[in-house]
Amino acid sequence: MRYTEFGEYFKILRIKHQEVLMDAKKFLGVSCAFISSVECGKRPIPEDWFSKIVNHYRLTDLEQDELKDAIDKSKKFLKLDMESVTNVQKDLAIQFQRSFDGLDEKKAKEILDIIKRNQ
Amino acid sequence: MDYETKPIKRIEIRAISCWIRNLFNQNDTLYFDVIKVFEIIHDYFHSITTEVISDDDNSILDLNKPCACIPDMRGGYHIVIRESIYEGACQGVGGYRSHIQHEISHSILCLLGFVPIIGRSYKNGELEACRSMEWQAKALTGETLVPFYKTKGMTVKQIKESCGVSKDCAEMRLKIEKDKIKKMR
Numbered sequence: 001m002r003y004t005e006f007g008e009y010f011k012i013l014r015i016k017h018q019e020v021l022m023d024a025k026k027f028l029g030v031s032c033a034f035i036s037s038v039e040c041g042k043r044p045i046p047e048d049w050f051s052k053i054v055n056h057y058r059l060t061d062l063e064q065d066e067l068k069d070a071i072d073k074s075k076k077f078l079k080l081d082m083e084s085v086t087n088v089q090k091d092l093a094i095q096f097q098r099s100f101d102g103l104d105e106k107k108a109k110e111i112l113d114i115i116k117r118n119q
Numbered sequence: 120m121d122y123e124t125k126p127i128k129r130i131e132i133r134a135i136s137c138w139i140r141n142l143f144n145q146n147d148t149l150y151f152d153v154i155k156v157f158e159i160i161h162d163y164f165h166s167i168t169t170e171v172i173s174d175d176d177n178s179i180l181d182l183n184k185p186c187a188c189i190p191d192m193r194g195g196y197h198i199v200i201r202e203s204i205y206e207g208a209c210q211g212v213g214g215y216r217s218h219i220q221h222e223i224s225h226s227i228l229c230l231l232g233f234v235p236i237i238g239r240s241y242k243n244g245e246l247e248a249c250r251s252m253e254w255q256a257k258a259l260t261g262e263t264l265v266p267f268y269k270t271k272g273m274t275v276k277q278i279k280e281s282c283g284v285s286k287d288c289a290e291m292r293l294k295i296e297k298d299k300i301k302k303m304r
Contacts, residue, residue: 001168001197003161011161020158021171022209033173033202040170 004074007039009067013057027056045071121242122235124228126249129258129295136262139227149281151264153216154209156223157198166195167226171205186218188225196226213285217260224259225252265292 003011014024021032028035028049037043050071054064080093103111140146142163143156160167172180179199180187186200200219207215233255241251248254265282270292273281278289 001170001191001195003168011158015159015162020154020209022154022206031173031202032171032205033176036169036171040168 001040003039004041005070006045006067006074007041009070010039010053013053013067017057028052041074041076044076045074120240121244121246121251121253122240123246123250124233124236124252124255126247127233127255128249129262132255132258133262133267135227135231136259136266139259139263140266149266149269150283151220153219153223153264154205157200157205157219160198160223160226164227164230166193166230167198168195169198169200171200171202174201174203176201186222188222188229190229196229198222198226211283213279213283213288216283217264217285217288220260220264221256224256224263228252228255228259261288261291261295264288267292267295271296 010024014020021035024035025032030046034043038045038049050067053059053067057063059067082090082093085093140151143152143159145151145156157169160169172178175182179189180201184201185204186198189197189199191197198219200222204215204218208219233252235252243253246254264284265278265288270278270282275286275289275293278284278292279286282289
């Protein structure tokens, strides 16, 4: 069994703050079993957890970025809102989705570099 | 159900329990913080993971089982605890604390090489104690929760209260000492 990136990060946060699963149960308002299943990647991370964790541990900007990154990397599916985007953006998203499985490491890195340069 | 493993004496298990208490910075206290160790064990042993599951979840554990230590294909161990056991242990229920520590003991003993030496299983009590994986885990749990040398001269009630264990566990600690004295005579 492996924890998700979020699971690892959240565990370390609790240890740093001398807290255990039972404490997280109180401020997240869900059961210990639910939190544990999220950490193990059996359930998706609820949307409101980011802000609850940030507020509870008073995370710095850097820690917030790390948490966001861990949450993103733990996602098994990504949803894109195509409601108010241009046709070109729509085409890009669709083409990306279609060719995603066949992308090798090198090509994926090239695309990532282009996106990062334009951010 | 039990499995045969390489033998170990109680005195050696006692030494392992001291090492465990030392490792998790629990040397200065009689009350071993099982919940904290359950939380941080993955940080110390990356191949050990933990999970709390709901009481009605039978996807990885039979409904009649309170907890388990499940080996994976990569040489790791996954400790699974039912929610009522975890929460009871958080409230300090001795029996529940022992349940969790028992699975932690299994995982650590396995990492130390005390793994099944043949595939077949045995009924509980069928194996010689020192070669039984169940006895070893029970002994390590008892020695960890009730440190032998620090509880010398204490009564059952004192052990029960200061170590946070059940009456049975505290009585066992005194029986071990009595047996030891008998052997020396």
